[in-house]
Amino acid sequence: MFDEIIKMFSYDFLIRAVIGGSLIALCAALLGVSLVLKRYSMIGDGLSHVGFGALAIAAAVNAAAPLEFAIPIVVIAAFFLLRISENSKIKGDSAIAIISTASLAIGITVATMTKGMNADINSYLFGSIIAMSQKDIIICIVLSVIVIAMYIFFYHKIFAVTFDESFAKATGTKANIYNMIIAFLTALTITVGMKIMGSLLISSLIIFPAITSMRICKRFKTVVICSGIIAVLCSISGLIISYLYNTPTGASIVLTNVCLLLVFSITGTISDKINAKKFSK
Amino acid sequence: MALIKCENVSFSYENTSVIKNLNFEVNQGDYLCIVGENGSGKSTLIKGILGLKSAADGKITRGDGLKKNETGYLPQQTPAQKDFPASVYEVVLSGRLNSRGLKPFYSKTDKQIARDNIKRLNIAHLEKRSYRDLSGGQQQRVLLARALCASKKILLLDEPVTGLDPIVTEDMYKLIDELNKKENITIIMVSHDIKSSVKYATHILHLNGDKTFFGTTADYIKSPVGKAFFLEDNENV
Numbered sequence: 001m002f003d004e005i006i007k008m009f010s011y012d013f014l015i016r017a018v019i020g021g022s023l024i025a026l027c028a029a030l031l032g033v034s035l036v037l038k039r040y041s042m043i044g045d046g047l048s049h050v051g052f053g054a055l056a057i058a059a060a061v062n063a064a065a066p067l068e069f070a071i072p073i074v075v076i077a078a079f080f081l082l083r084i085s086e087n088s089k090i091k092g093d094s095a096i097a098i099i100s101t102a103s104l105a106i107g108i109t110v111a112t113m114t115k116g117m118n119a120d121i122n123s124y125l126f127g128s129i130i131a132m133s134q135k136d137i138i139i140c141i142v143l144s145v146i147v148i149a150m151y152i153f154f155y156h157k158i159f160a161v162t163f164d165e166s167f168a169k170a171t172g173t174k175a176n177i178y179n180m181i182i183a184f185l186t187a188l189t190i191t192v193g194m195k196i197m198g199s200l201l202i203s204s205l206i207i208f209p210a211i212t213s214m215r216i217c218k219r220f221k222t223v224v225i226c227s228g229i230i231a232v233l234c235s236i237s238g239l240i241i242s243y244l245y246n247t248p249t250g251a252s253i254v255l256t257n258v259c260l261l262l263v264f265s266i267t268g269t270i271s272d273k274i275n276a277k278k279f280s281k
Numbered sequence: 282m283a284l285i286k287c288e289n290v291s292f293s294y295e296n297t298s299v300i301k302n303l304n305f306e307v308n309q310g311d312y313l314c315i316v317g318e319n320g321s322g323k324s325t326l327i328k329g330i331l332g333l334k335s336a337a338d339g340k341i342t343r344g345d346g347l348k349k350n351e352t353g354y355l356p357q358q359t360p361a362q363k364d365f366p367a368s369v370y371e372v373v374l375s376g377r378l379n380s381r382g383l384k385p386f387y388s389k390t391d392k393q394i395a396r397d398n399i400k401r402l403n404i405a406h407l408e409k410r411s412y413r414d415l416s417g418g419q420q421q422r423v424l425l426a427r428a429l430c431a432s433k434k435i436l437l438l439d440e441p442v443t444g445l446d447p448i449v450t451e452d453m454y455k456l457i458d459e460l461n462k463k464e465n466i467t468i469i470m471v472s473h474d475i476k477s478s479v480k481y482a483t484h485i486l487h488l489n490g491d492k493t494f495f496g497t498t499a500d501y502i503k504s505p506v507g508k509a510f511f512l513e514d515n516e517n518v
Contacts, residue, residue, distance in 0.1 A: 166333075
């Protein structure tokens with residue numbers, strides 16, 4: 001098996017997939033901690049469907065650069081979804097469901113009318129290990145540098161805004177700006193990551209690592225660090241499994257995430273019980 | 282000069298006016314309770330005092346060098362917060378954010394102030410515990426410590442005893458009273474509990490449409506609005 005794995009890294013496209021996949025997973029996980037804790041995780045799901053619709057239209061009109069065509073649309077959708085979630089009058093969850101199913105429907109209709117359901121559309125829906133081009137890798141690296149720099153520089157503000165927006169606003173933090181930065185970076189991460197993960201599965205990268213690390217970690221800092229590590233580990237092992245056993249890439253990464261979540265949940269429950277006994281004594 | 286002064290202030294919420302021509306002032310060391318029924322505009326007024334919502338009419342001024350972001354605010358808890366993975370220290374330290382400006386990290390002084398406030402509220406033994414593992418009363422103490430990190434002068438508390446059992450509620454009231462009497466911290470508290478408000482507060486603001494009352498607690502008990510409430514209450518007892 002190890003020979004196989006070593007052989008795997010002799011293919012350029014696989015090295016690209018591993019680098020791109022883990023960087024995207026890292027970005028998604030860092031952004032995901034804040035989104036999940038603010039109960040915004042469905043925004044990620046909504047955005048990925050919008051991304052699919054946009055890419056299908058880009059393919060239909062033969063846009064030279066489908067990614068550059070899709071990114072602004074997804075960014076606009078991100079700001080829009082954020083506004084909906086903040087406005088208590090419209091119920092956020094139904095609005096997100098409306099937007100995501102509508103985009104998916106538009107995407108599939110456009111794709112079928114123009115070319116039929118070709119392999120390209122299929123890989124945007126479910127992801128593909130060979131999808132990452134040289135240019136995508138550069139986008140991934142730039143994106144992850146921005147996300148990590150933002151996390152380090154604004155860490156305490158992100159914590160304050162995530163934990164308690166009203167307090168943060170009352171003490172003079174411009175919470176809306178941080179919300180918008182997070183929504184903007186989420187939109188970018190999702191659109192770029194869709195190629196490898198598929199639009200139906202990309203939101204798992206946002207949700208799983210945060211939820212998994214929250215089973216065990218009790219501090220915000222450790223949740224953030226742990227999510228990053230989990231995300232990278234799962235995406236690398238998912239890609240290796242996908243290569244070795246010829247399983248679909250996105251699905252393999254999601255399934256490794258599911259396994260880790262189970263392990264963390266069980267460990268968390270056991271350690272909570274032990275702690276509870278300690279305190280009751 | 283008053284810490285906070287409201288002159289002829291009006292607020293509207295979704296195009297209907299909830300507060301009209303409100304006048305009151307809060308001085309250093311006061312303990313003001315804002316009472317009133319649901320929908321009387323308490324939350325709107327709080328947002329106005331914090332500077333998160335601008336008044337439709339009139340003006341709210343701050344005196345005594347009180348800066349806009351220098352109010353120690355204790356908001357109502359959101360459901361998302363109850364299971365938030367953060368240590369007590371992390372939460373309390375986040376109260377120092379207003380001293381940071383654009384600087385990304387906390388200074389030694391900030392950390393010391395956070396530790397001091399943790400000790401002040403008797404939660405030092407919880408410092409490393411996770412916020413989500415604490416009881417409701419302990420969580421409120423943590424948030425109060427955070428509010429104290431943000432301001433030495435004034436605390437604005439939005440229904441701080443919601444969901445607490447009677448014993449913990451009494452503890453919380455005593456703690457707030459101590460901060461007010463011993464450390465001369467100005468308190469503005471939104472409350473549903475008129476009896477406790479009258480027991481501890483020096484001033485009462487009763488929002489009630491046209492029959493709004495503002496004055497000292499002694500005057501409030503004698504006023505028609507206050508009397509109406511107390512007669513009802515006494516009959517029930």
